[in-house]
Amino acid sequence: MAALTWLLIPVAAAAAAAIWARWAARRRSTGDGASLAGYERFRQAMQASSAVAAGAGGAPVAALDKDTSSDGEEDSPRGPVVGPVP
Structure with a gap:
């Protein structure tokens, strides 16, 4: 009888896990197709505008951000930019 009790705990846990997995994997419809569209x-507009900006001058946009001054200082009144620029 004691062995049956010890076996009951993992079987109940496996059953609970199976029920939770079925519930978590259910198909849900959010109804926000207009906002996704x-x-x-x-x-697509952002990708098109970045492609136009990159192709306009013949140089990629990332190449325009490079520091070309000889002394290594940036022309920003706030100092050098640290990290990615938004």
Whole structure:
């Protein structure tokens, strides 16, 4: 009888895990297709504008951010930029 009790705990845990996994994997519909379509249009517009900016001068946009001064100082009134620029 005692062995059956010890076996009952892992079996109950496995059953609970299976029920939770089925619940977590259920298909949910959010109904926000219009906002997702708007986001997709925005993302495509941003990609198109970055491609145009990169191809306009013949140089990629990242190449325009390089420091070309000989003394290594930046022309910003706030000093050098640290980290990624938003």
